[in-house]
Amino acid sequence: MWLSEHPEKLGLTNVQHVDIEHRFLSGDSADLVFTHNDKYTVVEVETVDPMPGAYQAIKYRALLCAEKDFALDTDKVQAVLVAWDMQKPKMHTQPGLNERGEGYEQVIW
Numbered sequence: 206m207w208l209s210e211h212p213e214k215l216g217l218t219n220v221q222h223v224d225i226e227h228r229f230l231s232g233d234s235a236d237l238v239f240t241h242n243d244k245y246t247v248v249e250v251e252t253v254d255p256m257p258g259a260y261q262a263i264k265y266r267a268l269l270c271a272e273k274d275f276a277l278d279t280d281k282v283q284a285v286l287v288a289w290d291m292q293k294p295k296m297h298t299q300p301g302l303n304e305r306g307e308g309y310e311q312v313i314w
Contacts, residue, residue: 235265245282255288262286
């Protein structure tokens with residue numbers, strides 16, 4: 206994979222190792238996992254629809270944290286989604302009422 210040989214395109218420096226199709230104990234596979242500067246970057250590449258890839262990147266980050274015995278809020282693991290186009294999902298609002306009967310605008314994705 207081209208990105209495995211060009212981590213600088215993701216802003217990564219001092220890469221010590223790259224794992225292509227990194228396999229987790231869950232059976233999931235991240236496209237790339239870079240080891241750099243005592244940190245890790247999980248990369249998910251999506252060529253058609255980026256939304257599933259966004260969720261996968263989040264999941265792979267959590268799986269790598271578990272694998273390395275890091276807390277989920279660590280700054281030692283980041284996730285990157287690479288896609289041709291990152292369109293925001295369509296959203297609309299609708300009026301709603303909270304438990305006190307007060308009106309608000311509810312965002313629906």
